[in-house]
Amino acid sequence: MLSAEILKEFVQIVGSEHVLTSPEDLIAYSYDGTSVEYCPDAVVSPFNTEQVSRVMQVCYREGICVVPRGMASGLAGGAVPVSGGVSLCLTRMNRVLNLDTENMMVRVEAGIITADLQAQVESVGLFYPPDPSSVRHSTIGGNVACNAGGARCLKYGVTRDYVMGLTVVLSDGRILQTGTKAIKNVTSYDLKNLFVGSEGTLGIITEVLLKLIPKPEFARTAMAVYPLLENASVTVNNVLRAGVLPATIELMDNTTIETIEEYLHLGLPTNVAAILIIEVDGSDEETVTKQIETIGQVCRASGASDVRLAKTETERADLWRGRRSVLPSLVRRGPDQLSEDISLPRAAIPEAIRRIKAISEKYGLTIAVFGHAGDGNLHPSILYDKRDPEQVRRMEQASRDIFNIAIELGGTLSGEHGIGVLKLPFLRLALSPIEIELMQAIKHVFDPKGILNPGKKFPYHIKN
Amino acid sequence: MLSAEILKEFVQIVGSEHVLTSPEDLIAYSYDGTSVEYCPDAVVSPFNTEQVSRVMQVCYREGICVVPRGMASGLAGGAVPVSGGVSLCLTRMNRVLNLDTENMMVRVEAGIITADLQAQVESVGLFYPPDPSSVRHSTIGGNVACNAGGARCLKYGVTRDYVMGLTVVLSDGRILQTGTKAIKNVTSYDLKNLFVGSEGTLGIITEVLLKLIPKPEFARTAMAVYPLLENASVTVNNVLRAGVLPATIELMDNTTIETIEEYLHLGLPTNVAAILIIEVDGSDEETVTKQIETIGQVCRASGASDVRLAKTETERADLWRGRRSVLPSLVRRGPDQLSEDISLPRAAIPEAIRRIKAISEKYGLTIAVFGHAGDGNLHPSILYDKRDPEQVRRMEQASRDIFNIAIELGGTLSGEHGIGVLKLPFLRLALSPIEIELMQAIKHVFDPKGILNPGKKFPYHIKN
Numbered sequence: 072m073l074s075a076e077i078l079k080e081f082v083q084i085v086g087s088e089h090v091l092t093s094p095e096d097l098i099a100y101s102y103d104g105t106s107v108e109y110c111p112d113a114v115v116s117p118f119n120t121e122q123v124s125r126v127m128q129v130c131y132r133e134g135i136c137v138v139p140r141g142m143a144s145g146l147a148g149g150a151v152p153v154s155g156g157v158s159l160c161l162t163r164m165n166r167v168l169n170l171d172t173e174n175m176m177v178r179v180e181a182g183i184i185t186a187d188l189q190a191q192v193e194s195v196g197l198f199y200p201p202d203p204s205s206v207r208h209s210t211i212g213g214n215v216a217c218n219a220g221g222a223r224c225l226k227y228g229v230t231r232d233y234v235m236g237l238t239v240v241l242s243d244g245r246i247l248q249t250g251t252k253a254i255k256n257v258t259s260y261d262l263k264n265l266f267v268g269s270e271g272t273l274g275i276i277t278e279v280l281l282k283l284i285p286k287p288e289f290a291r292t293a294m295a296v297y298p299l300l301e302n303a304s305v306t307v308n309n310v311l312r313a314g315v316l317p318a319t320i321e322l323m324d325n326t327t328i329e330t331i332e333e334y335l336h337l338g339l340p341t342n343v344a345a346i347l348i349i350e351v352d353g354s355d356e357e358t359v360t361k362q363i364e365t366i367g368q369v370c371r372a373s374g375a376s377d378v379r380l381a382k383t384e385t386e387r388a389d390l391w392r393g394r395r396s397v398l399p400s401l402v403r404r405g406p407d408q409l410s411e412d413i414s415l416p417r418a419a420i421p422e423a424i425r426r427i428k429a430i431s432e433k434y435g436l437t438i439a440v441f442g443h444a445g446d447g448n449l450h451p452s453i454l455y456d457k458r459d460p461e462q463v464r465r466m467e468q469a470s471r472d473i474f475n476i477a478i479e480l481g482g483t484l485s486g487e488h489g490i491g492v493l494k495l496p497f498l499r500l501a502l503s504p505i506e507i508e509l510m511q512a513i514k515h516v517f518d519p520k521g522i523l524n525p526g527k528k529f530p531y532h533i534k535n
Numbered sequence: 536m537l538s539a540e541i542l543k544e545f546v547q548i549v550g551s552e553h554v555l556t557s558p559e560d561l562i563a564y565s566y567d568g569t570s571v572e573y574c575p576d577a578v579v580s581p582f583n584t585e586q587v588s589r590v591m592q593v594c595y596r597e598g599i600c601v602v603p604r605g606m607a608s609g610l611a612g613g614a615v616p617v618s619g620g621v622s623l624c625l626t627r628m629n630r631v632l633n634l635d636t637e638n639m640m641v642r643v644e645a646g647i648i649t650a651d652l653q654a655q656v657e658s659v660g661l662f663y664p665p666d667p668s669s670v671r672h673s674t675i676g677g678n679v680a681c682n683a684g685g686a687r688c689l690k691y692g693v694t695r696d697y698v699m700g701l702t703v704v705l706s707d708g709r710i711l712q713t714g715t716k717a718i719k720n721v722t723s724y725d726l727k728n729l730f731v732g733s734e735g736t737l738g739i740i741t742e743v744l745l746k747l748i749p750k751p752e753f754a755r756t757a758m759a760v761y762p763l764l765e766n767a768s769v770t771v772n773n774v775l776r777a778g779v780l781p782a783t784i785e786l787m788d789n790t791t792i793e794t795i796e797e798y799l800h801l802g803l804p805t806n807v808a809a810i811l812i813i814e815v816d817g818s819d820e821e822t823v824t825k826q827i828e829t830i831g832q833v834c835r836a837s838g839a840s841d842v843r844l845a846k847t848e849t850e851r852a853d854l855w856r857g858r859r860s861v862l863p864s865l866v867r868r869g870p871d872q873l874s875e876d877i878s879l880p881r882a883a884i885p886e887a888i889r890r891i892k893a894i895s896e897k898y899g900l901t902i903a904v905f906g907h908a909g910d911g912n913l914h915p916s917i918l919y920d921k922r923d924p925e926q927v928r929r930m931e932q933a934s935r936d937i938f939n940i941a942i943e944l945g946g947t948l949s950g951e952h953g954i955g956v957l958k959l960p961f962l963r964l965a966l967s968p969i970e971i972e973l974m975q976a977i978k979h980v981f982d983p984k985g986i987l988n989p990g991k992k993f994p995y996h997i998k999n
Contacts, residue, residue: 173772173882196776218721229719232696247969252880254910255693255950257682257732258965259993260974264728268721285776308637312660312749314818354778358822416716418637446718486719501722505711510724512980516973529723 073112073157077133081115081157084125089116089163100140100158104205106407106457107148107492111138111158118163119180120238120246120277127275128244130157130522137242138524139271141182141210145217146410147491149270153526159275161212167191168278174252175283176235181212181276185219188281198286200227203487204398212276218268220487222319222394225445226352227284229487231267236280239266239273242518250280265513270489271524272531273517287352290318291363292387295347295370295378296340300324302374303345304421307444309373310349315362320445321348321394324424326431327439331393331400339393340377347375347444348394397441401452404437409466410452413477414486417447426476427451433472434465448486474500490528498529537576537621541597545579545621548589553580553627564604564622568669570871570921571612571956575602575622582627583644584702584710584741591739592708594621594986601706602988603735605646605674609681610874611955613734617990623739625676631655632742638716639747640699645676645740649683652745662750664691667951668862676740682732684951686783686858689909690816691748693951695731700744703730703737706982714744729977734953735988736995737981751816754782755827756851759811759834759842760804764788766838767809768885771908773837774813779826784909785812785858788888790895791903795857795864803857804841811839811908812858861905865916868901873930874916877941878950881911890940891915897936898929912950938964954992962993 073092081090091097091114101110117123130137136156143150152158164180167188171177172195179188186207189199202221203209209219215237220229236250249262266273297303307320323331323346328339339346347370351362367378381387401408415423424440431438442449451473455466474484474497484494484501498507510529517523521531537556545554555561555578565574581587594601600620607614616622628644631652635641636659643652650671653663666685667673673683679701684693700714713726730737761767771784787795787810792803803810811834815826831842845851865872879887888904895902906913915937919930938948938961948958948965962971974993981987985995 171880171882174880175772175775176880220719224719231725241969245969247973248967249970251945251947253878253912253946253950254881255684255688255878255907255912256947257949257951257953258947258962259970260733260737260977261695261725261728261731262970262973264725267725269724273724285778288778308639311639314749314752355822355825358819358825361819361822414717414719416635416638416640417718418635443719448717448719481715482717483715483720483722485721486717487721489721498722503712505705505709506713506723506726509711509726509980513724513977516976516980 073135077129077135078113080129081113081126084122085115085117090114100160101151103143103145103148103150105146105148105493107151109151109153109155111152112155114158114160116160116163120240123159123240123275123277124244124246126159127240127242131243131520134520134522136522136525139212139216139275141213142184142208144205144209145213145491146412146488147485147493149217149489149491149527151492153492162210164277170195171252172197176252176280177283178278178280179211180278182210185209185211185214192283193286196286197283199233199281199283201230201233211279215267215276215279216269216271217487217489220443220448222321222443224443225320226316226318231264233281234263234267234279235282237263237266237276238278240275240277242274242520242523247274252280268489270491270528272514272528273523285354288354289356289359290350290352290387291359292348292350292381292390293363293366293370293378294390295349295375296343297345297347297374298343298376299374300344300424301421303347304444306347306370306373306375307417309369310366313365313369315351315365317349317366317445318352319348319350322441322444323394323397324440326437327397327441330404330439331396334400334403335396337393337396348390401439401454405454407457408452408454409470410450411470411473412485412488413449413451413473413482415447415449415477415480415482419480419482420444420447420449423449423476423480427473430469430472434469436465436469438469447482471497492527495530537599541593541599542577544593545577545590548586549579549581554578564624565615567607567609567612567614569610569612569957571615573615573617574619575616576619578622578624580624580627584704587623587704587739587741588708588710590623591704591706595707595984598984598986600986600989603676603680603739605677606648606672608669608673609677609955610876610952611949611957613681613953613955613991615956617956626674628741634659635716636661640716640744641747642742642744643675644742646674649673649675649678656747657750660750661747663697663745663747665694665697675743679731679740679743680733680735681953682951684907684912686785686907688907689784690780690782695728697746698727698731698743699746701727701730701740702742704739704741706738706984706987711738716744732953734955734992736978736992737987749818752818753820753823754814754816754851755823756812756814756845756854757827757830757834757842758854759813759839760807761809761811761838762807762840763838764808764888765885767811768908770811770834770837770839771881773833774830777829777833779815779829781813781830781909782816783812783814786906786908787858787861788904790901791861791905794868794903795860798864798867799860801857801860812854865903865918869918871921872916872918873934874914875934875937876949876952877913877915877937877946879911879913879941879944879946883944883946884908884911884913887913887940887944891937894933894936898933900929900933902933911946935961956991959994
């Protein structure tokens, strides 16, 4: 509980309509994209960096926990206030501050929805490539805090690859500006990349300077069907070795395909091991066309039993409809699902999927595997019924086994969702004691009172 | 001076032939690519990570300064032992530990020469793109420590973009392994990127896991001649907006061109404002040819008075001969030269060059400007005579003025050479007190005794 005096200070900073404390308001800020739920003591919505700074000064002085929050679409519980305190909602800070077409960069506030940012830069012929599935209901601040990815990472990289500079309010309220519009910069330690992926535990990201690229004008898509999983996986490297760098190589295993067909009847081939959906893009139509044809040849030579090249925009949309239907189909089949986010060396994908299928059998739970095969990032999704404690127990065991597989095969716990609270129990599988010790020491540098998003990312205890 | 007991410990770890203490040996380790010279107290050359760890345990216990060193090709004094102590020479650690063609990654020891690494991966059809000019006489460890760049960064990025994981010996001798072969990874704070560009001040990098790409098989080159500097600069963005991403866009101003012609008579056009050398590469010959033709058209449309497209490999080599002759020509004209490394927002290049020309006139010193126009990284090179104290004074003033220009135009002190000792006096122009304070706190986490490469990168004082 926050005292009336402190709430009054918040009101003085952001205005009374931007400080929420009624139970019904707090409930709306108690959850994210997971089933984790904890109420904050207050929701404070600042309008600019200076207001964030003043709110943080109060919280630092009083030792109040602060959980930064954008659209709360996170899949690891990162924006849920597990220790109460202030839910610092940044969605009012959604302005484009500077769109610099000459240097191809844009400076935005952290609370802008990523799809809105994309639309604005595309209107002047530029392009912001990272495209997490949540792109229409997640903010760039959250994307930076989790180093969001998406389907286009194979060619275009992740959020980190586009962050040129950040404005960050530190735990004590001081404002850090780091990075410039100079593309190459080795002047400072890389402070910027410490914040990217730190899930709100090191500072409040309030403004982001992003690199843009010219918008690719043409895209072509192919769907390849595989009787053997290995061949789908081998195709990825064969495509790259053929000198073509697709924007996306998405994989769906047989369970995923069957789930989609069961609910949506899209006409996808069943009784196959896997499907790859591969898309190339670029600014020269002839080159793009040639590349998709090369890809078709490589897929066949790598063991695809069928390859469909989209010849029209409608055919292209049809191919993508299957991939886009994965989550809705899983949700319909459910009743509940836990979608994991393991990241693997690319070559380990077939073995990982084989082992996940064994886990599915062992625990008697349906596990659909799909994801970004091009960069080794899979989303094994466990279907279960949360009303059945016994199923929940099996789901939890299966989940732990999947993390173990990722580590055994040289991978890690999360490619793009973050650790949040959900993966915290598994962190020591992936990180050494030295890494965790260094993280704790760095955390202490940035947040000596431990008020920033406590209980997230890694086990942290305040030093005395 | 190090005691006989300590030297004996080093000998026990690395063998007597790998501990040097004679004055003539120490002199050979007292300098790098600059005119900064300080002798170490001993040179110790370990053979593997474990020996580095044991050497560091001794140095940590005794509070002995350690300066890691590869080929000492640095241009900022970073490998010079300004406080004496141990010069830790890593050139014996030059093995390729694992070349993984399936995942397209290579793990190497830090002391491998970058060109040797490139040759080995190219022999299996893979490619390591970063190509600092020092590529034949610098090590990958040094490249990581300085976040080296080169001419191909526009398309392919810098060293940082290829580092997937590091093995680092911490100041107390503990061994940190961080990163995996999983391309996407948001499990830990980004420890890896803290070491990239830290210039040996946070730990001893002993092994590096690098991402590779398929080797592009075809390259085509064009040289465009400009009567107006602005037009050369505008061309860069126009090329990118035309949807072509060249591997390199190199710029030489009229002073650079005249210097080359004066000494080498290559037949370059004089009486022009600037030349751009633009190269495209890829795995499809037709596409590459088409791209260079598009570039030729864009150059002409952007104000080039002449564009030469290399039709053969010999013609291509001829075009590059001019660019490669810049440094030898400047050295011949000299007698001494200071080559800076400012990095700017791309659009600021014409204004930067104009202001640098005014500085050249103000101080009566020849300043040649060339560099990587595509990513805004320029190397203004001041010619002077170090035997003339008055010229040295003017050179120093001109140098400071150039740094001020970089900062005023939104750029920074270094794009790829690092800060070392040479740029230390200018650091506060580029970084805020908060940034420097955070760097100091991070340094204290990794190197509490301040023994790692002291006096480099930023002003650091040991906390008591």
